[in-house]
Amino acid sequence: MIGVAPPAYDPAASESVTTLPVGTPATVRAYVRLLFRRHRRAFVLLVTVNAIAVTASMVGPYLLGTVVEDLAAGVEDIPLERTVALFAVALLVQTVFIRMVRLRGAMLGEEMLADLREDFLVRSVGLPPGVLERAGTGDLLSRITTDIDRLANAMREAVPQLAIGVVWAALLLGALTVTAPPLALAVLIALPVLITGCRWYYRRAPAAYRSEAAGYAAVAGALAETVDAGRTVEAHRLGARRIGLSEQRIAEWTAWERYTLWLRTIIFPTLNLSNVLVLGSVLMLGGVFVLEGWISVGQLTTGALFSQMLFEPVSLILRWYDELQVAQVSLARLVGVREIEPDSGDGALSPDGRRMQADEVRFGYHEGADVLHGVTLDVPPGTRVALVGPSGAGKSTLGRLLAGIYGPREGEVTLGGAELSRMPAERVRRHVALVNQEHHVFVGSLRENLLLARTDADDSELRAALGAVGADDWADGLTDGLDTEVGSGGVAVTPAQAQQIALARLVLADPHTLVLDEATSLLDPRAARHLERSLAQVLEGRTVVAIAHRLHTAHDADVIAVVEQGTISELGSHDTLVAADGAYAALWRSWHG
Incomplete structure (x- = not known):
């Protein structure tokens, strides 16, 4: 397999592989130093203990x-x-130690691994919500599991090794140098081969290894x-296309797997050759040194044994260093989140009031492909605004900008005069x-x-x-009340009940x-109307921006904004827009048949 070239395709360059950064060498080194400082004593x-x-x-x-020396001396x-x-x-001492x-070593490794897991989780949870929303599911899964x-x-x-x-x-x-200094020089003969390899x-x-890891993330x-x-895949008969994409990703990943395997088939024979050179040079040169009277037979015996023992730690170092090449890539992918700027926490960015405004907002998920085009919207305190429009028009995207999940590419989204995108996430969530x-x-x-709320x-x-x-009816009926275990392994809750739990947190x-x-989309129409009536008192006096996929939600709003092709085409109350006989009126007529 001599001359095997790396695959032409670099998964790390594929935009579908990851949206989270990979840590630079400087970031990785800084984190490793941090880990060693934390566990300095261990x-x-x-x-x-190892030295002993x-x-x-x-x-x-x-x-x-010593015995050989005594025998040679008669x-x-x-x-x-x-x-x-x-x-x-x-x-006995060697065995015990x-x-x-x-x-x-195992304890130190487990403690550092626990620190790494906790640091990654804490840092990930603290990221701006938009960063996590944009991150691909496969990339997050591969970092949390495979890496x-x-x-x-x-x-x-x-x-530890x-x-x-x-x-x-x-x-x-050190022992070889002290016992037989000339033999220490003989070890250097193998260095050129070892260093070159x-x-x-x-x-x-x-x-x-980075490309191999990124390739696996693409597969995942x-x-x-x-x-x-x-x-959706089944409904649109996309099975063959998705299988083809998966096979392509797997082929690219396995190509890098084969390449890294080929690299190991070169380095390991190089290590074996170095060991042969070390032992051979020590024995041959040592024999000459003995004949010349520069060292004794006993020194040669001890030196040859020490040089033979050297192979194991050198192999250990290089074998585990090779393992660290793989681990370094995974570590870089995990600590890459440290390169994302955390929320500034700037004390000056506090809302002065509750008025929400979007001014000439442009936003896109990908470079050069905006979803929103110059959207302007004014939401006074206590107003109930409904965003309506066809699927894919940008309603949910606009809602996420108003909630501070994303920051606009151009323009501003402000709350009480403070830019939401510049406020720390915890402060945004309070408002x-x-x-x-x-x-x-x-x-x-x-x-x-x-x-949690x-x-x-x-x-x-x-x-x-x-x-x-x-939700009080079914919650009161639980065996242990509020102490009832729910979720995976506990009492199964329906999608509607799960949504009620989420709204109760709100x-x-x-x-x-x-x-x-x-x-309320996961509830049946009757339950949804009941829940909306129950929420009416809770929502009273609050500013509400409702992204309405069902027009009965929009009917009760103070202001309705019709979103079409990334812009607001109509703005007004239900009666005003129906009378205008525009886009909203057409939607309303189609909704009511």
Whole structure:
């Protein structure tokens, strides 16, 4: 397979692979330094215990060299009993401390892995909501699952083993230099082969492993998207096209897998050759040195054993360094979220009032393809605005801009004169809440699910919130009441009940401005009308922007904005727009048949 070239396609360059950044080498190094600072004591303890174990392992070669030296000198009274006793003690010490090395190494790896998981989760949750919404499902899944799995092995094994290997090799080289200085020079003969092979490999490996990881993310993204949109794929007979896309992604990923495997078929024989050169040069040059009287036979024996022992730590270092090449890519993908600027938290960006305004807003999900084109909208406090229009017109996009999820490419969206896109997410959420068609019931009790919105709420407030959205009937009927386990593994809730839980959280959060993206869409019409009547008191006095897919929601609004092709084509009350006999009137007539 000599001359195998890397695949022409670079998955990392595909815009469908990822929307989250990959950390730069500087970011990765800074995070690694942070981890070592956090676990400085554990790392020093690991190195100390390992040094004792390695020192004990060198007692055997030293004793054997002494025995050979005595035999060569014609010593008749060789204290074999003492030598065997010392060797046994050293072997016992080595065994005990090797066990401690493995234990301490595993503990250090697990602690660093736990830190990494927690840091990634905390940082991801703290990202601006628009960043997470734009991130591909496959990319997020591959980072949370595949990249964490790859790092798990590196953290548990590679980092401790690398530390062990470096200390081991350094002590062996030091012992060889002290025991037989000329033989230390013989080890250098293998360095050109080792350095050349490693440079060749490590110049190619990092980029190859990055592309391999990105290729897997592309595979995961294609598969996840196909599964999520399974009904749509089936309805539009897109199965063959999706299978073709998945096969293409898999072919690109496996091409990088084959390339990285080929790289390993070059580096490992290079390591074996280096080992042969080290041992061969020590024996041949050492023999010459003995004949010249520069070193003794005992020194040669000890030096040859030390040089032979060098192969294991060097192989250990390079083998686990190779593992770290894979782990480094995964680490870069995980710490890449640290390069996303967090919310500024600028104290000057506080709303002065509740008036919401969009001024000449332009926005697009992709460069050069705007969804909204110069939208202007004024929403006074306490106004109920309905956004209506055909599917794909930009209603939900405009709603997300008004909720502060996205920032406009041009123009401004302000609340009380403060730009929403420049306010920290936590501050935005205190004033504006988005309730969309998606909802989630977390594994835990019903109480825990509700307390996510307000941690200090008491049981009476929780029950009042459930009552406000018409969920008190079924909630009171639960076996353990608010302590009933819901979600996966607990009591199964219907989509309508899950949506009521989400709306109850909204009641508890108590924001003054609400953006409702057809929040009752999963309920049947009768239940939806009942819930909307229940919410009427809750919504009283608040500013409400409702993205209406069903026109009966728009009928009761103070102002209706008709969104067509990314612009607001009509604006007014229901009666005014029906009388104008424009786009809204046509929608209303088609809705009522």
